[in-house]
Amino acid sequence: MNKPKFGYGWLIKWILAAILIAAGILIKIYDVEVVYATTGIAIVIFSLLRIVPLMKTLKKEVLRTINLIEVIFDTIMGGLMIYVVFSGKSTDALWIGLYGYLIAVFFYVRGFIYFTSMYFFGEKTEPMKFWFHLVCITLGSVLAVLAIMNVNIMHTLGWIVLFIAVAGGAYLGYDGFGGYQKYRESSKALNEEKRRQEAEKQAILDKPVEQPKVEEPKEKEVPIS
Numbered sequence: 001m002n003k004p005k006f007g008y009g010w011l012i013k014w015i016l017a018a019i020l021i022a023a024g025i026l027i028k029i030y031d032v033e034v035v036y037a038t039t040g041i042a043i044v045i046f047s048l049l050r051i052v053p054l055m056k057t058l059k060k061e062v063l064r065t066i067n068l069i070e071v072i073f074d075t076i077m078g079g080l081m082i083y084v085v086f087s088g089k090s091t092d093a094l095w096i097g098l099y100g101y102l103i104a105v106f107f108y109v110r111g112f113i114y115f116t117s118m119y120f121f122g123e124k125t126e127p128m129k130f131w132f133h134l135v136c137i138t139l140g141s142v143l144a145v146l147a148i149m150n151v152n153i154m155h156t157l158g159w160i161v162l163f164i165a166v167a168g169g170a171y172l173g174y175d176g177f178g179g180y181q182k183y184r185e186s187s188k189a190l191n192e193e194k195r196r197q198e199a200e201k202q203a204i205l206d207k208p209v210e211q212p213k214v215e216e217p218k219e220k221e222v223p224i225s
Contacts, residue, residue: 012176018169036090036099040081043106047074063121070113077102100147108140 051071058064081102084090114133117123 033085033090036081036095037085039103040078040085043074043078044082047071047078060121063117063123066113066117070109073109074106077106097147097150100143104140104143104147106140107136107143111135111137111140 048071051068054067054071055064058067081099084095089095111133114125114129115137118125
């Protein structure tokens with residue numbers, strides 16, 4: 001019988017949920033620097049992790065080229081945001097205003113490329129991706145308008161990031177709860193298997209040992225004369 005396998009992914013998810021929610025709260029408190037750093041790092045990670053899967057799964061060369069250009073542009077944009085934070089310029093009016101345009105372009109281009117790929121190049125999709133990219137292109141347009149109107153987007157994005165962080169933390173916590181349940185079930189199965197083996201072993205020890213039968217020698221009959 002195979003022994004139950006223990007998985008500790010639930011513990012990592014709970015830790016990540018705590019970090020994510022804490023990061024969302026810090027972003028709301030310290031607005032500018034943390035918002036700049038968080039979005040910059042998130043954009044770089046999102047861009048770099050997409051390269052290999054995109055290049056392997058997109059069948060048309062034109063789509064690979066378009067998406068590669070987007071990835072390169074997003075990586076440069078995210079790197080610029082990170083540079084602004086560590087150079088201490090994130091509170092400058094120039095960079096605060098430019099931030100709104102950068103985020104607007106990021107969301108709008110992602111939605112635009114998705115719908116272009118689906119309509120003109122026949123890429124298949126599913127409802128969740130469709131609605132997500134519809135939100136992206138809508139959010140990009142709204143942020144562009146706010147940036148043109150010179151509205152401080154940092155405060156608004158602080159609330160958005162906090163909402164995403166809490167929602168993501170709640171999801172990770174819930175997912176980790178399911179993993180913890182499986183962990184406890186595996187632990188229970190392991191204990192029951194151990195008790196079963198001990199009971200079988202004890203039953204063998206308690207079983208009486210049959211003594212071999214020894215046949216007594218028969219007396220030799222003496223004939224009567």
